[in-house]
Amino acid sequence: MQTFVADTNQLLIRHLRTTLRLPIWIAVTLVQPVIWLTLFGQLFRNVVELPGFSTGTYIEFLTPGVVVMTSLFSAIWSGMGMIEDLKEGVLDRLLTTPLHRASLIAARVAHTSITIAVQSVLILLLGWMLGAGVAGGVGGFLLILLAAVLLGAGIAALSNGLALIARREETLIAVANFFGMPLVFLSTAFMAAESMPQWIRTLSKGNPVNWAVDASRQAMQGVAIGDVWMKCGLLAVFLILAGWVATQAFTMYRKTV
Amino acid sequence: MTQEDAVHVENLTKAYPGGDQALAGVTFSIRRGEIFGLLGPNGAGKSTTVRILATLTHPDGGTARVDGLDVLRQGHDVRLRIGYVAQASGTDRYATGRENLSLQAHLKRVPRREIPAKVNELLEWVGLSDAADRMVDKYSGGMKRRLDIAMGLVHDPPILLLDEPTTGLDPETRAAIWKDLARLRRERQLSVLLTTHYLEEADRLSDRLAIVDHGRVVIEGTPRDLKAQIQGDVITLEIDENTSGAADVLRRTDGVLDVIADGKGVSVQVAQGATAIPTLMSTLERSGIAVRAVTLSGPTLDDVYLHHTGHRYSADKSDAV
Numbered sequence: 001m002q003t004f005v006a007d008t009n010q011l012l013i014r015h016l017r018t019t020l021r022l023p024i025w026i027a028v029t030l031v032q033p034v035i036w037l038t039l040f041g042q043l044f045r046n047v048v049e050l051p052g053f054s055t056g057t058y059i060e061f062l063t064p065g066v067v068v069m070t071s072l073f074s075a076i077w078s079g080m081g082m083i084e085d086l087k088e089g090v091l092d093r094l095l096t097t098p099l100h101r102a103s104l105i106a107a108r109v110a111h112t113s114i115t116i117a118v119q120s121v122l123i124l125l126l127g128w129m130l131g132a133g134v135a136g137g138v139g140g141f142l143l144i145l146l147a148a149v150l151l152g153a154g155i156a157a158l159s160n161g162l163a164l165i166a167r168r169e170e171t172l173i174a175v176a177n178f179f180g181m182p183l184v185f186l187s188t189a190f191m192a193a194e195s196m197p198q199w200i201r202t203l204s205k206g207n208p209v210n211w212a213v214d215a216s217r218q219a220m221q222g223v224a225i226g227d228v229w230m231k232c233g234l235l236a237v238f239l240i241l242a243g244w245v246a247t248q249a250f251t252m253y254r255k256t257v
Numbered sequence: 258m259t260q261e262d263a264v265h266v267e268n269l270t271k272a273y274p275g276g277d278q279a280l281a282g283v284t285f286s287i288r289r290g291e292i293f294g295l296l297g298p299n300g301a302g303k304s305t306t307v308r309i310l311a312t313l314t315h316p317d318g319g320t321a322r323v324d325g326l327d328v329l330r331q332g333h334d335v336r337l338r339i340g341y342v343a344q345a346s347g348t349d350r351y352a353t354g355r356e357n358l359s360l361q362a363h364l365k366r367v368p369r370r371e372i373p374a375k376v377n378e379l380l381e382w383v384g385l386s387d388a389a390d391r392m393v394d395k396y397s398g399g400m401k402r403r404l405d406i407a408m409g410l411v412h413d414p415p416i417l418l419l420d421e422p423t424t425g426l427d428p429e430t431r432a433a434i435w436k437d438l439a440r441l442r443r444e445r446q447l448s449v450l451l452t453t454h455y456l457e458e459a460d461r462l463s464d465r466l467a468i469v470d471h472g473r474v475v476i477e478g479t480p481r482d483l484k485a486q487i488q489g490d491v492i493t494l495e496i497d498e499n500t501s502g503a504a505d506v507l508r509r510t511d512g513v514l515d516v517i518a519d520g521k522g523v524s525v526q527v528a529q530g531a532t533a534i535p536t537l538m539s540t541l542e543r544s545g546i547a548v549r550a551v552t553l554s555g556p557t558l559d560d561v562y563l564h565h566t567g568h569r570y571s572a573d574k575s576d577a578v
Contacts, residue, residue, distance in 0.1 A: 010363050018351045089345030093408070096311045096341040097364035098333050255315075256274075 004100040011099075011107030015081070019115065026115070029074060033123045036066045037130060044190075052194025054221065063127035064144060064216035065189030070123060071116045071148040072183060072209055075155035076176040078112045079163030086167055095254075105160045105246050112156040113149045120148045136222030143219035143228050150235035151212040154242035161242075161249030183209045188217070208238045262286045262322075263416050263448030264293075264310060269319035270472075271305055279305045280316065281472035287416075287448055292438075294463030295452040296558070298570065302472040303452035304344065307420045310450065311341040324415055337366060340409030340417045344424060346401050347408075348393050354380065354404050355389040358411055365412035379407040383437065399430035406437065410445075417441075419451045423458060431458075438462055456558045456570060468562055476565045480558065487556035487564055488514060490530030492537060495549040496522040506544045507537060519569050522549075524560065 019025065041059045048058040055061040082105075085091045094104065124134060124144065134141045163172055184190075186203050187210035193201055204210040215231035218224045264287040271280040280302045287293040295303050308314045309321055312332040321328045324338045348357050358376040367375055380386045383403040388396065393404065402422065409417055422438070423431040439462070441447065453459050459466050460480045467477040476483060496503050504518035507525055512533055515526040527533040530553040541548055562570040 007364065010360055014349065014352065014356075014360060017356070018349075021351055088350070089343050089347035090349060092313055092343055092345070093341065093347030093361075094364065095313055096336055096339065097361070098336040098366060099364045 004103055004106070007099045007103035008106045008110065011103055012110050015107060015111035016114070019111070026118075029070070029115075030119060030122060032073070033066050033070045033119070034126065036069070037063065037123070037126055040190075041130065047191070050192065050195040052192030054192070054217075057131060059127065059130050060132040060220075061192070061217070062190065063124065063130075063132040064220050065184075065187075065213055066127075067120045067123050067144060067148055068151060068187075068209060068212045068216055069184050069189055070119050071152040071212070072155060073176075073180060074116050074119060075112050075152040076159055076180055077172075078108055078156035079159035079161075079172050080169060082108060082160050082163040083167065083169055083172065086163070101250065102247070105157060105243075105250065108160050109153050109156045109243075113153050116149055116152040117145055120145050132220075134220050134222075136219050136225075139225075140219040140222050143225075143232070144216045146232055147212045147215040147219065147228075147235060150232060150239055151208055154208065154235065154239040157239070157242040157246040161246035164246075164249045164253040167253075183207060186210065187213045189213050208235060211235055211238075261289055263289050263291075263324060264450060265320075265322045266306065266310070267320045269306065269309060269316045269321060271309070271314075271316045278472050280319075282319070283469065283472065283474055284319075285467045285474055285477055287450055288465075289415075289448050290446060291464040292442055292449040292451055292462055294459040294466030295450060295469060296454070296456065296459040296463075296466055296562075297452075297469035298454055301454075301469040303454075303469060304420055306469075307341075307418050307450065307452055311339060311343075311418055312336055337412070338414050338416055340412070340414040342405045342409040342417070342419045342422060344421045346405055348401065348404055350394045351392060353390045353392055354385050354396070354407075357393060357404065358407060361408045362411045365414075367412050375411060379411055382410075383407045397430075398426055399433060402426065402430070402434055403437065406434075406441075413445075415446075415448060417447055417449045419449060421452055421454065423453070423455065435462060456562070460558050468565060470566045476561070483561045484556045484558065487526060487560050489526060489528040490533075491554055491556050491560050492525045492527060492530055492534060493552040493554070494522045494525065494537065494541070495551075496541075496546060497549060499546060503541060503544070503546045506540060506546070510536065510540050512536065515564075517563055517567070519563075524563060524569075526556075526560075530554075 037059065041062050045058045048055065048061060053061055124141065128134070136143070159172065162175060166172060186200055186207050188204065211231045211234050215228045218228045267284050269280045269283040270278065273279050283302060283306055295306065297303050309316050310323055310328060312328050312335050315329060323335045326335050328335050355376055358379060359372055362372045362375055380389045383406060385400060385403055385407065388400060393401065396404065423434050426434065435458070451462060463480060465477065465479050468475045500518040500523055504516045504523050507513055507516045507523060512527055513525055514528065517524045525537060534551060534553065538548060559570045
């Protein structure tokens with residue numbers, strides 16, 4: 001266990017260092033949420049008149065949706081780094097050391113989680129500047145981060161697992177593009193549940209992205225905190241399952257090298 | 258296998274996903290403190306063998322022991338004892354040389370307190386002290402290779418696995434790496450497995466070597482002994498047509514020990530090259546076979562290879578850099 005933590009830490013430092021050396025990347029990932037919050041938020045501001053919107057303005061409704069959407073997309077691309085390491089021979093080199101095998105994926109998931117936390121803070125800040133404050137206070141703020149990070153960690157684990165099986169960027173890109181937006185649309189990120197068609201509402205109930213959006217919105221408004229914790233619990237279960245899948249993928253990778 | 262062997266590989270087999278045999282029963286041993294060359298053309302099974310020893314992949318059958326430990330059952334401990342320098346560099350491009358070495362030292366369980374000193378020592382040894390804090394991205398090919406070797410040595414392993422260390426490098430850099438490897442051998446107590454497809458490299462650097470062909474070890478020995486097994490001299494005659502006819506005629510000639518024909522001409526083994534040439538030339542002339550060129554040499558590894566596999570090394574692969 002000690003070596004797992006130490007090894008994960010060392011690899012995490014490596015990932016963070018690389019990110020800090022290419023800060024342009026962080027700037028790029030924040031362009032999207034800025035566009036969504038400002039353009040989309042303005043363009044669709046009258047949507048809030050539809051039934052089911054618990055907030056006064058659309059921007060208040062949208063902000064947690066954008067936080068979670070950003071988390072999803074940051075996490076989905078997490079596996080690209082693994083593919084690059086694989087192609088460069090870095091993964092092989094690491095595997096010839098006695099490092100704790102699970103650290104390889106754990107460090108990437110941790111790195112993605114930290115990135116997501118930072119992005120979420122910045123998006124909430126922007127939302128606040130546009131009039132969407134966190135009514136739930138510090139507690140609500142932290143719960144939003146928790147929901148975003150739990151979802152992101154789970155998705156990142158799956159992304160890395162896929163990276164190890166597919167071993168090609170094209171596959172990961174195709175899967176990310178295929179599942180990304182549909183997962184967001186099958187949630188209350190942009191639209192209140194009451195105004196959704198029945199079939200989307202039904203599907204959204206089993207969508208971890210939706211659990212994160214719901215939890216974040218409730219935390220932001222400072223309501224139904226018990227429900228928020230329950231949804232975070234579900235996300236934690238999702239994370240554990242995703243971690244298991246990623247481990248299986250890793251084992252498969254090692255067997256077919 | 259004796260307790261003395263650094264590496265012992267017995268009857269390794271492995272099939273490619275497609276079904277072909279990558280390894281069809283590879284057996285050899287590496288003694289402590291020697292540089293052991295594994296020579297063969299691309300596809301012969303060299304990299305697969307090294308990857309098995311580096312615990313990256315499992316054989317289908319056979320056993321492999323490194324420093325007395327089984328690679329399958331004691332993989333973790335094997336990894337502590339090997340340095341692995343793969344054909345693909347494997348260093349982190351977006352980190353400095355120093356950062357790469359430090360991470361590697363940590364993962365190879367060098368005691369924390371000793372890491373900075375060890376890293377400095379190695380940077381010095383491979384001549385990268387000045388470039389230590391520059392990103393590997395900016396290193397030249399030769400510098401990257403040097404860093405790779407330093408990465409393999411960071412934890413003072415008893416066994417170093419070098420998979421085609423100079424492939425892809427220009428001749429000057431290759432010569433420089435050869436010097437480094439020779440120095441390695443002089444200064445450290447280390448057993449080295451060196452795979453290569455360069456005859457000259459195997460000849461020059463190995464204490465002993467094995468030639469692999471199509472997944473099998475064809476012959477094993479010191480370069481000198483292997484060449485001595487090819488008795489006498491080798492006369493190479495470049496002949497345009499009818500090389501097999503020429504071979505037949507020459508076999509019947511006195512003083513000829515062996516003749517092998519290939520696309521370009523014939524290779525004739527004789528006891529005394531200088532006196533045999535006139536005889537061979539007139540024999541061929543009488544049979545109406547024209548000779549374009551003649552070369553006389555003491556046996557080379559190419560001849561050793563030809564003798565044991567039946568085909569010329571250069572015909573199996575392009576030896577172009």
